[in-house]
């Protein structure tokens with residue numbers, strides 16, 4: 582009898598797991614303690630750092646877990662540099678990008694860039710002579726401010742992203758994997774200063790695609 586109950590419970594558990602739908606796609610929460618899926622460029626320093634323990638009842642700070650990604654560097658002409666990660670996923674079920682930004686006293690902005698594959702070859706063809714502009718695929722950008730100390734949760738609808746390279750891809754946000762497309766090919770986060778020269782610093786965490 583005991584075995585029958587056990588089997589029944591296992592069956593119910595399996596059905597529950599199979600029936601569960603994922604409501605988000607986790608790009609990274611850095612809880613591995615590593616940033617090895619991220620590349621960096623420009624004058625940015627990138628490190629995975631231990632979060633300060635959340636004081637009081639800050640739910641967002643609490644949800645950042647133990648680690649986040651710290652980005653810092655000095656700007657030349659407002660620009661510091663950035664980090665990026667290859668994704669190659671079907672992002673069409675989702676409607677927004679969410680991320681937590683841990684502020685600093687430096688001010689500045691983050692420019693977030695998304696690239697969708699339009700010539701269906703799973704490759705981002707870029708021109709190094711034109712600031713790495715994608716030649717066949719769409720590049721979409723949005724900017725968010727870096728506030729002072731504390732965590733800000735940004736939930737950015739894809740409709741808020743602006744096309745950065747008109748005439749190169751098809752100009753439509755279509756990050757699906759139909760016809761061999763690589764879908765959402767990659768994401769980059771760029772640090773920008775609010776003055777021509779100066780230090781910029783921010784923490785990043787809980788980067789997800791969601792509804």
Ligand SMILES: [Ca+2]
Pocket residue numbers: 610611612644645646647648649786787
């Ligand atoms: Ca984290």
Ligand SMILES: [Ca+2]
Pocket residue numbers: 698699700701702703704705706717718
């Ligand atoms: Ca392509």
Ligand SMILES: [Ca+2]
Pocket residue numbers: 697698699718719750751752753754755
């Ligand atoms: Ca497109």
